[in-house]
Amino acid sequence: MRYISTRGAAPTLKFDEVLLAGLASDGGLYVPESWPQISAAELRRWRGLSYADLAIRVMSPFIGDTVPQAAFERMVRDAYATFDHPAVVPMKQLGERLWSMELFHGPTLAFKDLALQLVGRLYDNVLASHNARVTIVGATSGDTGSAAIEACRDRKSIEIFILHPEGRVSAVQRRQMTTVPSKNVHNLAIQGSFDDCQDLVKAMFNDRPFREAHKLGAVNSINWARIMAQIVYYFRAGLELGAPDRSLRFSVPTGNFGNVYAGYAARQMGLPIEKFIVASNRNDILTRFFASGRMEILGVEPSLSPSMDIQVSSNLERLLFDLYGRDGKALAADMENFRERKSLTLAPERHQAALQWFQGFRLSDEGTLSEIGRLHRLTGELIDPHSAIGIAAAVEAAKTGETPVVALATAHPAKFAEAVKRATGVEPLLPPHLADLMTNPERFERLPNDLGAVEAHIKRRLAEEVHA
């Protein structure tokens, strides 16, 4: 398997190289040159596999011979052994055609663990075989940061710098990052939004001398390895609900478009998925995009689902690449324009093609609270505000059509205890392994939204590590 950039001008790479590269050198994102095809007969043979065994089968074609098979299988088993539920991603039936899949049973209580527990191990293995070190720079609106830190802390070949928007993540999310005492972990609170943090990360990758001098690596979903690992649970849901003999729909709480793009990848590989419902909060650029074919950046407004307070959804570029018939040059020109003019209008035939598979949905904070309250009254379950948006969208979708709808539950309710308590009167508790989270000392640096200041800070810290 080889990987090509969505902007058509970066070298074609193998999996291990893509893992280390993160963003492509032309500013694009790596995608597989072609999609591995899983036949219906093969899918039937996958029914009943454990999560780890399924993960090995789904991901092996993407990795090829770049990681020794025995080591890869060991990493997968170790990664999913860190989850506290035997099913790893348990499903619950919520209605006649309605299911939720819980993706938050990993160590940091959000769906990011499903990819990052594996990506941390892959980094270690590939860095050792290349005799290399990496400086990870990542942006977070709250969940990627802690999952990446948990996956990379104390690893000898990795320094990790995570940028979060100051004051715009929940207290639990912040503390999950800033209370980790490991020396290779560095938290930067940026005076800006998540989009600013993500722009800073991309700008560091596009600063070639800085990127090369410090061997930058990515843990955000711009890194193909993140998407690859997230494809697996779509297959798990499909197989549990009767694929390949029955199709299904997914409702996905969306911000950076990485999660739902992983579902699209599963569909391209042969899983019968009829539709993706892209569920957003008030930061609704994607809802407006699917409704009109026009993508327009407005300001980001804080909401009760802060991890989805995003306007520039990086992974949409991967979908656009296919909608543009994989014409990297044309897409590169339009993406440049989009960054300058803050708007992009799809040609009508491309918009129609997108609507075959995707539909948008938006929910206000009031709607989110009311969905958390409704589900609690009905089932006794507590859900977090991000999952609530996905479930509310799925409830709407299940009113029409025959195919089951699976809503992805992306975070544990205790990460957003304040909102959940406001909606239900019940405060969700953190699991025992995080019992001292709210009292442990924090460690982070405040920095302006300024590339020079952030790069200078990283250089200084790395130099201190060398001399320590």
Ligand SMILES: Cc1ncc(COP(=O)(O)O)c(C=O)c1O
């Ligand atoms: C809890 C939660 N739900 C949903 C999302 C949105 O996922 P994506 O960015 O992959 O679209 C995020 C952030 O990524 C998140 O942390």
Ligand SMILES: N[C@@H](CCOP(=O)(O)O)C(=O)O
């Ligand atoms: N919601 C995310 C934002 C970053 O998304 P990623 O999937 O690209 O890492 C977060 O919680 O940090």
